Amino acid sequence: GAGGDQLLMADDGFAQLCSMVNDPDVGVRTQACSLLGSLRGMSSRSLLQAFNKDWGRKAKAGDPPASIGATSDSKPEGDTDVVALDVNLMERGTTAAFVYGLEDEFFEVRTAAIDSVCELSLRDDLD
Numbered sequence: 001g002a003g004g005d006q007l008l009m010a011d012d013g014f015a016q017l018c019s020m021v022n023d024p025d026v027g028v029r030t031q032a033c034s035l036l037g038s039l040r041g042m043s044s045r046s047l048l049q050a051f052n053k054d055w056g057r058k059a060k061a062g063d064p065p066a067s068i069g070a071t072s073d074s075k076p077e078g079d080t081d082v083v084a085l086d087v088n089l090m091e092r093g094t095t096a097a098f099v100y101g102l103e104d105e106f107f108e109v110r111t112a113a114i115d116s117v118c119e120l121s122l123r124d125d126l127d
Contacts, residue, residue: 007041007042007043009041010039010040010041010042010043011042011043011046013039013042014036014039014042014046014047014050014094015046015094017032017035017036017039017097018032018036018050018094018095018097019097020032021033021036021097021100021101021113022100026106026108026109029101029104029106029109030106030108030109030112031112032097032101033101033104033109033112033113033115033116034112034115034116035116036050036097036098036101036113036116036120037115037116037117037118037119037120038116038119040125046094047120049094049095050094050095050096050097050098051096051098051099052095052096053095053096053099098113098116098117101113101116102114102117
């Protein structure tokens with residue numbers, strides 16, 4: 001339906017902004033971090049993914065960090081079966097965007113990320 005299409009478009013826009021947080025240009029990173037807090041309509045799942053460093057795995061309590069992205073069969077490193085990991089590539093674009101923004105080497109990027117997190121925390125339209 002139309003509501004699902006709007007959500008998909010908002011999530012896609014959010015993922016595009018999140019991917020720009022890793023841009024080599026500090027101005028692009030700053031602007032991307034600034035805009036992350038102003039975008040409306042993205043899913044809670046996409047938003048939470050922007051705070052999560054572990055993409056492509058369903059975490060279980062007690063899992064060692066080394067098991068992230070591991071598969072049961074022995075494949076050479078880099079030959080991970082993406083289908084087996086149940087990965088949504090759009091989510092991968094959002095992964096840890098806020099973390100990277102908050103850890104950026106430039107003050108203006110970190111400040112923009114903090115402002116966006118604060119803006120998001122004040123909103124009441126998130127489910």
